[in-house]
Amino acid sequence: MWHSRVVTDRQQPTILEQLGGISGLVYSTLPVLVFVPVNGFFGLTAAIWSALAVAAAVLVWRLVVRGTVQPAISGFLGVAVCAFIAHRTGSAKGYFLFGIYTSLLYAGVFVVSILARWPLVGVVWGFLNGHGNSWRRSKDAIRAYDVATAAWAVVFGARYLVQSQLYDTDHTGWLAVARIGMGWPLTALVLLVTVWAVRRADRDVDTDALDADAAPKGTPDTPDPVDTPEVAEGPDAPAAGARDGDTDGRP
Numbered sequence: 001m002w003h004s005r006v007v008t009d010r011q012q013p014t015i016l017e018q019l020g021g022i023s024g025l026v027y028s029t030l031p032v033l034v035f036v037p038v039n040g041f042f043g044l045t046a047a048i049w050s051a052l053a054v055a056a057a058v059l060v061w062r063l064v065v066r067g068t069v070q071p072a073i074s075g076f077l078g079v080a081v082c083a084f085i086a087h088r089t090g091s092a093k094g095y096f097l098f099g100i101y102t103s104l105l106y107a108g109v110f111v112v113s114i115l116a117r118w119p120l121v122g123v124v125w126g127f128l129n130g131h132g133n134s135w136r137r138s139k140d141a142i143r144a145y146d147v148a149t150a151a152w153a154v155v156f157g158a159r160y161l162v163q164s165q166l167y168d169t170d171h172t173g174w175l176a177v178a179r180i181g182m183g184w185p186l187t188a189l190v191l192l193v194t195v196w197a198v199r200r201a202d203r204d205v206d207t208d209a210l211d212a213d214a215a216p217k218g219t220p221d222t223p224d225p226v227d228t229p230e231v232a233e234g235p236d237a238p239a240a241g242a243r244d245g246d247t248d249g250r251p
Contacts, residue, residue, distance in 0.1 A: 031055050031079045032176050032180060034047075035047045035092075036176040048083040055075055059072040082098045093167055096163060096176075099163070100159075106152070107156035113149060114146055114149050120152070121198075125145075135201050135202075140201075144196075145201055147193065155189075158186075163175060
């Protein structure tokens with residue numbers, strides 16, 4: 001059973017692989033890097049189409065090299081939504097509006113999951129590795145996942161506070177800088193916290209499982225009743241002294 005679990009764990013993709021690896025984190029910044037300068041030189045329409053073209057190129061490249069496709073698809077859809085909002089608002093800063101409020105939403109979800117004692121990092125990791133909610137039987141594992149979930153909440157909250165301020169003050173160029181600087185660098189940092197929490201929680205769950213297996217099962221055996229000699233009753237019963245072993249010779 002233990003051997004099969006080890007094999008299963010080895011076949012599970014890591015958290016970084018779920019996000020597309022290092023290259024996936026870097027590729028996610030390319031549409032923004034193209035959008036801002038193209039908007040400055042050629043206008044909003046050209047910037048929108050350029051960002052979409054870069055996102056589509058990343059998706060095609062992922063398909064060609066047979067890499068993880070899901071992050072590229074999500075990235076393309078995200079760029080499409082951002083481009084649509086920029087087109088509807090008629091402003092380049094509208095491109096960043098979707099990401100700003102998405103960060104606020106994510107921060108709220110992470111905080112609520114901690115308050116509900118279902119830290120989201122534990123829920124997601126239990127789903128990805130196929131172990132379900134077994135981690136909830138360990139208080140130490142819950143605390144570890146609380147720390148990782150709180151780290152994600154802080155990152156998303158910081159993104160919202162900084163970028164919303166830049167949006168309100170019409171600093172589109174600095175919005176792009178904040179989007180990139182608070183993007184994959186902070187994501188890489190919080191991933192380190194998440195990896196620590198996952199390993200700590202898995203170790204705590206395994207320890208609790210071993211302790212439960214080693215604990216005695218059932219109720220302990222009750223001691224056998226002590227046999228006491230039967231005492232005769234009635235006129236032929238010996239006197240109390242004789243019963244107690246009194247042999248002083250008295251009748």
